[in-house]
Amino acid sequence: MSADISFNQWYGQGQQSTYVRMRKSPGGILDLLEMERPGGDMSNPALAELVLYQDAIGGTRIIGNSGGGGFNNVSEKGGLYLSAPSFANTIMIDKRNRTRGLSFPVAQWQSVLDDAVDGQFSMECLRLYRGMFHSPAIRSALRNLWALCEEEGAPSRLLARAAGCEILAELCRLSGAPFVEIKGGLASGSQRRCLELMHARLSEDISLDELAAEAQLSPFHFARMFKQSLGVPPRVYLTQLRMEKACELLELTELSVTAIAHEVGYSSNQVLARIFFKHRRVSPSDYRRSVREQTLSRTTQ
Incomplete structure (x- = not known):
């Protein structure tokens, strides 16, 4: 070998x-x-x-x-x-x-x-x-x-x-390594650009390195500073964005669950369903049905 x-x-x-x-x-x-x-x-x-x-x-x-x-x-x-x-x-x-x-x-x-x-x-x-x-x-x-x-x-x-x-x-x-200290979170301009990039590329497999480059930081320091600024790691924040967008598409469009999964960056409707249920405690289809029923009920009152 x-x-x-x-x-x-x-x-x-x-x-x-x-x-x-x-x-x-x-x-x-x-x-x-x-x-x-x-x-x-x-x-x-x-x-x-x-x-x-x-x-x-x-x-x-x-x-x-x-x-x-x-x-x-x-x-x-x-x-x-x-x-x-x-x-x-x-x-x-x-x-x-x-x-x-x-x-x-x-x-x-x-x-x-x-x-x-x-x-x-x-x-x-x-x-x-x-x-x-x-x-x-x-x-x-x-x-x-x-x-x-x-x-x-x-x-x-x-x-x-x-x-x-x-x-x-x-x-x-x-191992006793002396860490470089990080003071404060992301600068306001860097934070704004990173969030805009995450919104714009929601359907893509965006990398930590790309986000860090937008803030002109190393991936290691960016991940720590992002969490200081927004309270959660970049991965968790991206999942939150995807769930919000999925809810919006389920409420306002007739797109299939498979199409919505691809719109928010997941490979299949099964992957979206697993993650959606974990965060919303309901399936995407049941969420859509519930929202539509509530809307119909309000309009007929």
Whole structure:
């Protein structure tokens, strides 16, 4: 195997591919998969990415070295493991294990790391390569990322980039990295331009990088400052905009639910229905019917 084989290649070919149960891959920004492996050797060659693993079951003895020296521990459900880029892991497990893996391509994410800590840190400096560790923040981010992947299918570029920034920031914090402080939120002009761009491209898979460029900020700093200004992350705000627009189209037009889904940036009526129900507690069709009935009732009184 070549030293620069990717995470996606390693788990997408030969024997390794038979262990993969689910895969959620947003175009190379992050690769997210769930695998189930029998006990024994689960070592891998040097991969090009930083890889975060989460144990989905717990109770497995794991012995190995993932870039920070040898470790020997019994895993816990939800426990996290970090594998260094360009390091050939030696890992043994004593029984069947189910794991979720999330990879960060170094070329795409080193710049985010540089922005977070003003170029004073690298992936090699992370202090979490010696077996299991815990982080409620990372567990929450992974849980939300997986749930949103289930709702939306392949996660959007905005979702993937924002989730990656959040997780990478926490990995740095746990490693003692000195964060660059951010004071205040977005400047009023930058905020206005970003919101106009989100409204104008509601039907597209807009990226965090594009929004950050509009504000002339790095993606990492933009995501933090956007939340300070508007109270929610960019991804959540975009979903709110899409729900508002979907409601408007359901109320005022005869467009089909499928057409409305495409108008607000979702791939199908099923995706829209799942997200709409989560936020409105009613299906799009029932929402339209209810609004029409209320309007009819008011006009006949």
